[in-house]
Amino acid sequence: MALSESSLITAIRSLLNEAVSGFFSDTEIRSWIAQAAGDISSKTLCYETTAGSLTLATDQIEYAAPTGLLKPKAVTYKDKGLVRILPHQIGHLTHREAGPPEQYYFLANTIGLWPKPDVSIAAETVTVYGAVFTTTIADIPEWYEIPACWYGVVQGLLKDKRYAQAGQLYQMYLNSLSFGRQDLTDQAPDVRADFKQPDFNEILQPGKE
DSSP, X not given: OBOOHHHHHHHHHHHXXXXXXXXXXXXXXXXXXXXXXXXXXXXXXXXXXXXXXEEOOTTOOEEEOOTTEEEEEEEEETTEEOEEOOGGGTTTSXXXXXXXXXXXXXXXXXEEEXXXXXXXXTTOEEEEEEEEOOOOGGGSXXXXXXXXXXXXXXXXXXXXXXXXXXXXXXXXXXXXXXXXXXXXXXXXXXXXXXXXOOOHHHHHSTTOO
């Protein structure tokens, strides 16, 4: 269930002790909620979606990443997932230098594909899935409702020049987002075992020869 802007406005107003628009206008609270969505999506990578597609060009390895992409989770070509590598691994994991892409990397807001596309697949596309930046609060999962509310209250406290309270609440906000952060931001390349067909006999009968 997505977060509701109207419910967040009510909650923020309640914590700021102003039930109707006065010192804090609904317009600026909506702006704070949009900022919260952007901050939460960038810090937690919680908004995962189809980020966009890249149109292949002959002999072109690198392509600008789709707008707002924070971290790709998968890149597919003709419904087949590409293997994530690091840039220095180009040319070391396959003998082919041109043809349909098999691997990809993400660096400096650029997606690299290898092997490089040849003329036979020019104008075809690859699809990118991943964590994307958003300022739309409805894109944020409901379990971030409390941090989103806190973010809005922090902005209200800052406007009211209640800096000490704002700082304390902002630290609580950051702590609530940092849990599990290492898991979310792991950039390790894929390994061969991730693409190996499992041996179901070993799974069902571990240790049996």
